[in-house]
Amino acid sequence: MIFLAMFVSAKQRGASLLEFAVTVSVIGILMALLLQRIWYYQDEAEKAAVEMTVANVRAALEIKVVEAKLPGRSIDLTIFTEENPLNLLKSKPANYAGELFNPNDKDIGAGNWCFNRTDKSLIYLLNKRISFVDAQSKRLKFKVKLFYLPQSPEPGSVAFEQVED
Incomplete structure (x- = not known):
């Protein structure tokens, strides 16, 4: 009890420099962990989108394609x-930059979709390549491809596939 009274009666000046340094270090470590998780979830959100x-x-x-194959329809x-395959959607993505001829990365903008009118491909420019481990470049490129049945001159099916840039 005497020790406690002696401690309380001493003039308190606030935190020491060591206590302040420890507090700043702990807060810095927690902020680094928080930022790492935020970046991870941003990458995952981009990948999911x-x-x-x-x-x-x-x-x-x-x-x-199924509608085109219905009886009475003759769509090639x-x-x-x-x-543009995005024209098939009811609404285009909010990050759609439009239809361009031979767009460069600056024209598209990171995190945006673009339809390349020259080679009829849909391009997505990644914000970061780490969210797509298998990505060879910052561009993801997709095209609509026709598949032909054996011994048939007409296409049997259509697919939307990723292609090499």
């Missing part, structure tokens, strides 16, 4: 290889 857009385009393309499937 790209995968979702590709899945939506594939589903819309499959629906259009090659038209899907010439058009």
Whole structure:
């Protein structure tokens, strides 16, 4: 009890320099861990958004192909290889930069989609390559391809696939 009274009666000046340094260090470590997790979740969100857009385009393309094969319809499937596949969607992604001729990375902008009118491909420019481990470059490129049945001059199916840039 005497020790406590002696400690309380002493004039308190605040935290010592050592206590301040330890507090700043702990806060710095916690902030680094928080930023690392935030970056991880941003990368995962980008990956999920790209995968979702590709899945939506594939589903819309499959629906259009089935509609084209209905009795009484005579739609040539090659038209899907010439058009922007995002036109099949009800609404384009918010990060869609438009249709461009031979766009460079600056024209597209990181984290955006673009349709290259020259080679009829859909391009996504990654924010960071680490979210897509298998990505060879910062660009992901997709095209609509025709598949022919054996011994048939007409295309049997259409697919939306990733291609090399």
